[in-house]
Amino acid sequence: xxxxxxxxxxxxxxxxxxxxxxxxxxxxxxxxxxxxxxxxxxxxxxxxxxxxxxxxxxxxxxxxxxxxxxxxxxxxxxxxxxxxxxxxxxxxxxxxxxxxxxxxxxxxxxxxxxxxxxxxxxxxxxxxxxxxxxxxxxxxxxxxxxxxxxxxxxxxxxxxxxxxxxxxxxxxxxxxxxxxxxxxxxxxxxxxxxxxxxxxxxxxxxxxxxxxxxxxxxxxxxxxxxxxxxxxxxxxxxxxxxxxxxxxxxxxxxxxxxxxxxxxxxxxxxxxxxxxxxxxxx
Amino acid sequence: xxxxxxxxxxxxxxxxxxxxxxxxxxxxxxxxxxxxxxxxxxxxxxxxxxxxxxxxxxxxxxxxxxxxxxxxxxxxxxxxxxxxxxxxxxxxxxxxxxxxxxxxxxxxxxxxxxxxxxxxxxxxxxxxxxxxxxxxxxxxxxxx
Numbered sequence: 496x497x498x499x500x501x502x503x504x505x506x507x508x509x510x511x512x513x514x515x516x517x518x519x520x521x522x523x524x525x526x527x528x529x530x531x532x533x534x535x536x537x538x539x540x541x542x543x544x545x546x547x548x549x550x551x552x553x554x555x556x557x558x559x560x561x562x563x564x565x566x567x568x569x570x571x572x573x574x575x576x577x578x579x580x581x582x583x584x585x586x587x588x589x590x591x592x593x594x595x596x597x598x599x600x601x602x603x604x605x606x607x608x609x610x611x612x613x614x615x616x617x618x619x620x621x622x623x624x625x626x627x628x629x630x631x632x633x634x635x636x637x638x639x640x641x642x643x644x645x646x647x648x649x650x651x652x653x654x655x656x657x658x659x660x661x662x663x664x665x666x667x668x669x670x671x672x673x674x675x676x677x678x679x680x681x682x683x684x685x686x687x688x689x690x691x692x693x694x695x696x697x698x699x700x701x702x703x704x705x706x707x708x709x710x711x712x713x714x715x716x717x718x719x720x721x722x723x724x725x726x727x728x729x730x731x732x733x734x735x736x737x738x739x740x741x742x743x744x745x746x747x748x749x750x751x752x753x754x755x756x757x758x759x760x761x762x763x764x765x766x767x768x769x770x771x772x773x774x775x776x777x
Numbered sequence: 778x779x780x781x782x783x784x785x786x787x788x789x790x791x792x793x794x795x796x797x798x799x800x801x802x803x804x805x806x807x808x809x810x811x812x813x814x815x816x817x818x819x820x821x822x823x824x825x826x827x828x829x830x831x832x833x834x835x836x837x838x839x840x841x842x843x844x845x846x847x848x849x850x851x852x853x854x855x856x857x858x859x860x861x862x863x864x865x866x867x868x869x870x871x872x873x874x875x876x877x878x879x880x881x882x883x884x885x886x887x888x889x890x891x892x893x894x895x896x897x898x899x900x901x902x903x904x905x906x907x908x909x910x911x912x913x914x915x916x917x918x919x920x921x
Binding site (some may be wrong): 684685686687688689690691695696699700703704705706707710740743744745746 | 837838839847848849850851875882884885892893894895896897898899902904
């Protein structure tokens with residue numbers, strides 16, 4: 496029976512049958528949706544740690560004092576260099592960041608809280624480092640900045656510093672939903688010869704001791720960060736690489752899509768925590 | 778999983794039992810234990826203690842033992858473990874703890890399949906050699 500014939504025969508039975516059919520279709524749709532939702536949610540329900548704690552809360556009094564004092568915080572050397580670079584003309588156009596963006600204290604305020612985000616031009620996820628590199632190449636037409644170079648870390652630290660104290664606030668919507676899902680998948684995927692996921696340490700066991708170290712919740716709210724272990728400032732992707740190699744896993748390069756998706760997931764997970772850049776850790 | 782499936786295919790094609798992958802010694806799981814030792818040489822507790830603290834074992838990162846320092850508390854303390862578990866039970870828990878608890882944080886120390894994105898330097902190699910597993914089992918049995 497084709498649809499129109501069925502509709503005619505139902506109409507013959509009166510409006511009551513028509514309503515019954517609509518109700519049936521509706522409840523069927525509802526059941527299907529519920530099953531689909533349950534199937535997608537069961538794999539790995541994204542969780543945020545509660546209560547949310549920045550890594551600085553797990554650090555020693557000495558480290559906390561270093562981060563809190565702008566004259567003692569070694570990361571400030573990079574942020575100050577970034578402030579100088581902001582004013583320096585560069586590239587064919589001879590333009591500085593300030594020529595377009597003005598005073599960073601006003602124009603860059605709150606910007607770091609929204610990254611990584613989907614770049615409308617490329618429809619790809621871009622983090623703060625990526626945005627600075629892009630601006631430098633396209634707008635200034637200057638020598639590209641290398642990932643993890645002191646110059647890029649300095650500018651990133653300076654820009655992120657303008658959001659210090661402001662809560663991380665990434666929006667997850669249809670634009671970046673796929674990146675978010677991939678980031679979550681990476682977060683819960685076991686990795687490397689040690690076969691551990693990010694979640695097993697930083698979601699399920701934060702606060703416990705791994706040898707002499709306390710496991711933190713693994714947030715990115717203080718990056719770029721000065722690590723005493725590194726004796727320099729480093730990016731969140733450098734920290735990812737440290738974890739990946741500790742798991743004896745293949746280590747993707749800086750700026751890899753896998754890291755960007757993970758960075759988005761972590762930003763969502765850290766929503767509400769204040770930006771601390773430039774942070775200090777052991 | 779892909780590794781397991783591939784092994785199963787090989788096993789069927791060759792018409793024989795599924796061998797352990799790569800250089801691994803094959804073993805049989807009985808209940809929650811591997812009863813037979815992986816090697817002919819008996820485990821040495823002193824060497825086992827060194828593996829326990831060494832870079833490849835790194836057991837102390839998660840477990841406490843008597844007379845240890847800087848130890849973690851991610852996993853159960855091992856004082857008295859030699860009385861709580863027998864040799865075969867200890868062996869399986871080190872070889873492949875995931876067989877007993879899919880979600881365990883304990884790495885499988887004698888397994889090379891079903892892992893993701895293993896770095897080339899470690900691919901196809903277990904975390905510990907068969908003899909090291911036997912040595913650690915011998916050491917843990919002294920913790921009574």
